[in-house]
Amino acid sequence: TQLLEQSPQFLSIQEGENLTVYCNSSSVFSSLQWYRQEPGEGPVLLVTVVTGGEVKKLKRLTFQFGDARKDSSLHITAAQPGDTGLYLCAGLENTGNQFYFGTGTSLTVIP
Amino acid sequence: EAGVAQSPRYKIIEKRQSVAFWCNPISGHATLYWYQQILGQGPKLLIQFQNNGVVDDSQLPKDRFSAERLKGVDSTLKIQPAKLEDSAVYLCASSLGVFGEISTDTQYFGPGTRLTVL
Numbered sequence: 001t002q003l004l005e006q007s008p009q010f011l012s013i014q015e016g017e018n019l020t021v022y023c024n025s026s027s028v029f030s031s032l033q034w035y036r037q038e039p040g041e042g043p044v045l046l047v048t049v050v051t052g053g054e055v056k057k058l059k060r061l062t063f064q065f066g067d068a069r070k071d072s073s074l075h076i077t078a079a080q081p082g083d084t085g086l087y088l089c090a091g092l093e094n095t096g097n098q099f100y101f102g103t104g105t106s107l108t109v110i111p
Numbered sequence: 112e113a114g115v116a117q118s119p120r121y122k123i124i125e126k127r128q129s130v131a132f133w134c135n136p137i138s139g140h141a142t143l144y145w146y147q148q149i150l151g152q153g154p155k156l157l158i159q160f161q162n163n164g165v166v167d168d169s170q171l172p173k174d175r176f177s178a179e180r181l182k183g184v185d186s187t188l189k190i191q192p193a194k195l196e197d198s199a200v201y202l203c204a205s206s207l208g209v210f211g212e213i214s215t216d217t218q219y220f221g222p223g224t225r226l227t228v229l
Contacts, residue, residue: 004153030214031214031215040222041220041222042115042202042220042221042222042223043218043220048214048217050214050215088154092214097159097213098156098159098167100156101146101153101154101155102153103153104151
């Protein structure tokens, strides 16, 4: 059972454009993580958010945790070809001891 | 610091055959995870170890899948017998696993083993 739905599933944009990826659930999470996975590699952690309404910035990437801690978004400014990859969110339920991964968003940035 | 090592990187077998995957986590990491990632989907947790004990194996198909973590370090995941639907990438990850700090625990993933069942 997928607790976390990501949208869009696929995204292809031109270099320099902005984009937003969404991660939604009906469950409340004590923390939420975003990963990027490149072909043939394992996911790599980008950020962890733990407080409702929290916003974190990592260079051109902005991550936001929803006020109710049920959703999150990832915004990329001026996308570059190096941003190409599969973006995954993963949430830890309040009473859980494991992170559940989302369905993933495959991003392609065209030079 | 060496990352999580997995072998083999690729494996092709016929259905009903057996296969085993090996994982060597980052030194000092107490928690080890095995995930199954089907093409186009997010990883699904199969089993989670804390040292050499099982924390969660609720999504492990125990009639055909087994895993062990000897001495709380290396781990092996076995499938016997394999089915067509087992074709996927099997990812191993490890984390420090400090008690009470799971919400901010960072998982480090290996490159995965791509299994094709014909």
